[in-house]
Amino acid sequence: MSLDYKFAFSPDHFDGFFRDETFRGDFTYRNTDPRRFPFPFDRDDYMYAVNIEPHVPGRKGTAFEHLLDVDEHYIAEMTDRAKVLAEDPLRCQSLPHMELAGWDVLELIMEAKARDYPQWFSLERDGNRWRWINRPLGIDESFTFLDASTLPYGPFEYIMRQTQGDWTLQDEREGTLWMDAGIATSQADWSLDFDIGMNFHEWHAPVPMAHEKGIFDRALKFLLKLQHGAPVRRFNWTMTVNPLLDTAPETYPKWGTMKTSVTPENIGRKQHLRVELQSLYRLPRSNAIAFDIRCYLASFDEIVTVPKWGRRLHRVVRDLPEELATYKGFIRNRPLMVEWLSQYDDGAPTSSGWFADD
Amino acid sequence: MSGVAKLAVRVADVVPVNDLVTRFRFEARDGSLLPAFSGGAHTVVEMDDHGTRRLNPYSLMSDPGDRSGYEISVRRDDAGRGGSLFMHRHVRPGMEMVLSHPVNLFGLDSRARKYLMIAGGIGITPFLSQIAQLSRTGGRFELHYAARNPALGSYMDRLQAAHPDRVQCYFDDDGQQIDLARVLSRQPIGTHLYVCGPKGMIAWVLGTAERMGWPPQSLHSEEFIAPPVGQPFTVELAASGHTLNVGAAQSLLEAIEASGVDAPYLCRGGACGQCETKVIRCDGQLLHNDHWLTPEEQAEGRKIMPCVSRAAGGTLVIDR
Incomplete structure (x- = not known):
């Protein structure tokens, strides 16, 4: 079968573009160019906001260049995902009525990747007879669109094993959204197995402060109006010690204690800013909404190579309300972070906007 | 939103x-x-009716899986504001037009065990695409379709030929009426009810189902209302600083757009909520025609849906 992920990395493959690296054990994950990182703070302080903008292709050489970003970590992330799924198959689930939405998202991803990365992906279609080629993962699959018996997995799991980012599929009914399918192998401490079948307000219930501000009511109202052909995006962020993609509640004993391993000497290397570039798409056939939660990690050492980001991260972490630092799981190490980051903040003003050079 | 991608x-x-x-x-x-x-x-x-811009919503009736084209059916309304007359009189093969991306406010609940559909007149159109979709996936449905007479029963022949056991037709001219209580009482648990047709029919079907104990989540209806004609009135747009006159056959939303202000909209039929606008002051009376605001919100008078609602008897000031 074509999806067993036993890759033999060679520097010659794809001109050495894809990194051979790990998100566990020896943690060899690195960013070749930190300036490509989607730094999430457009100002020096942070508070929850709906902060949604149209998801349109953006600046060249950034994570926003294409609708779906395929970067140097692609093969390594897919290898890590396959390992997580082998240990815990419940990380990917789709309730029976969500199969059509799974086909929708498969079509969305295959069309986008074949269009934006023709050197790596191609899609040939003759009616419902489709042939999909994924060169980085060594896949050449001929199948019948909308006939699940012609794929080795259901349509959702099939495409998710070839796509960076956790995704959830929301069914729309009764004036709200229901998380009825999803995959979570690169999540910031939430459980798909726990949340599946919940509605929008149920799965957001643990988030502090935002309810009082009416943010979820407004966000839901906005999302129910989301139109096909007009995807939107927003950021979320947290902190992770070591470049762990899989920080799941199910495996907390394996990674939770790593938070205690940070010292003034190793914090620049170990402490990572974890950014989720979240995008939302209305799906055409099912009328469901796909939610892509794409995780990017950058070490503090990498972030401070951009002076603007070093200054700003210091100010954001220092001034964040205590409830949020607790919810995001870094209240314990905050003093250490602030002290270390303060070396990179000379008090100079920062320009508005996310990008390194603005 | 008003600024999204369109289909040429x-x-x-x-x-x-x-x-x-x-x-x-x-x-x-x-x-x-x-x-x-x-x-x-x-x-x-979107229609360019000799200088007047008209945007009318129509249900897509073709097979949702067939991406080669979209089909709609338009019923001519001789007393209406002119959109259907424009479609009938002026739209010819070869003309270039602009459509919005499809929007669904009347989607099938994919968990339903069965779909009970009740259509009146031109209200048949959304069911045509739903039936095409269900036919591909083997979903169970039952359609009850009322029209004035056989000559005006659009697509009845086609539906009855394709689904002889699942389609029941009724003709007003022959005094036939759906035996609604009987139909509703015979449905298996897990059935979802969909009704589309004239206002009175929707109220009758939903009211009967509620009285018979159907769960509200299982009841679905769609009625696009055309913006009603009325008396001209004056509106002040507080945010953009314009004062406008809304004509008798013009909607408030159309008047706002004609003044060059880009206002949000989606369905333009009072159903989706996208154009909801704050009322800052109303010297006269608000004439709410939408299905979006609750009766309480309509009575409070702090919001208006400019796609179908109007004011009378004095100046209206809105936050747009």
Whole structure:
């Protein structure tokens, strides 16, 4: 079968573009160019906001260049995902009525990747007879669109094993959204197995402060109006010690204690800013909404190579309300972070906007 | 939202269906596939009616899985504001038009064990695409379809030929009426009810189902209302600083757009909520015609849906 992920990395493959690296054990994950990182703070302080903008292709050489970003970590992330799924198959689930939405998202991803990365992906279609080629993962699959018996997995799991980012599929009914399918192998401490079948307000219930501000009511109202052909995006962020993609509640004993391993000497290397570039798409056939939660990690050492980001991260972490630092799981190490980051903040003003050079 | 991507199409076919209804087929101008959609979706058709911009929502009736083109059926309304008359009189094959991406406010609940559909007149159109979708996936449905007489029963022949055991037709001229209580009492648990047709029919069907104990989550209806004509009135747009007169046959939303202000909209039929606007002051009376605001919100008078609602008897000031 074509999806067993036993890759033999060679520097010659794809001109050495894809990194051979790990998100566990020896943690060899690195960013070749930190300036490509989607730094999430457009100002020096942070508070929850709906902060949604149209998801349109953006600046060249950034994570926003294409609708779906395929970067140097692609093969390594897919290898890590396959390992997580082998240990815990419940990380990917789709309730029976969500199969059509799974086909929708498969079509969305295959069309986008074949269009934006023709050197790596191609899609040939003759009616419902489709042939999909994924060169980085060594896949050449001929199948019948909308006939699940012609794929080795259901349509959702099939495409998710070839796509960076956790995704959830929301069914729309009764004036709200229901998380009825999803995959979570690169999540910031939430459980798909726990949340599946919940509605929008149920799965957001643990988030502090935002309810009082009416943010979820407004966000839901906005999302129910989301139109096909007009995807939107927003950021979320947290902190992770070591470049762990899989920080799941199910495996907390394996990674939770790593938070205690940070010292003034190793914090620049170990402490990572974890950014989720979240995008939302209305799906055409099912009328469901796909939610892509794409995780990017950058070490503090990498972030401070951009002076603007070093200054700003210091100010954001220092001034964040205590409830949020607790919810995001870094209240314990905050003093250490602030002290270390303060070396990179000379008090100079920062320009508005996310990008390194603005 | 008003600024989203649109579909550039060409009219591929115009087919009279009967004395009142004409079918239009649209294909992408560049020959590409149009987006797939879900059964029950509608599109907003933009018309340039000799200088007047009209945007009317119509249910898509073609097979949602067929991306080669979209079809709608338009019932001519001789007393209306002119959109359906424009479609009937002026739209010809080869014309270039602009459509919104499909939007679904009347989607099938994919968990339902069975779909009970009740259609009145031109309200049949969303069911045509839903039935095409269910036919592909083997979903169970039952359609009860009322029309004035056989000549005005659009697509009845086609439906009865394709689904003889699942389609029941009724004719007002023959005094036939759906035995609603009996139909509702015979449905298996897990059935979802969908009704589309005239206002009175929707109220009758939903009211009967509620009284018989159907769960509210299982009841679905769609009625696009055309913006009603009324008396002209004056509106002040507080945010943009314009003062406008809204004509008798013009909607408030159309007047705002004609002044060059880009206002949000989606369905333009009082159903979706996108154009909701704050009322800052109303010296006269608000005439709410939408299905979006609750009766309490309508009574409070702090919000208005400019796509279908109006004011009378004094100046209206809104936050736009």
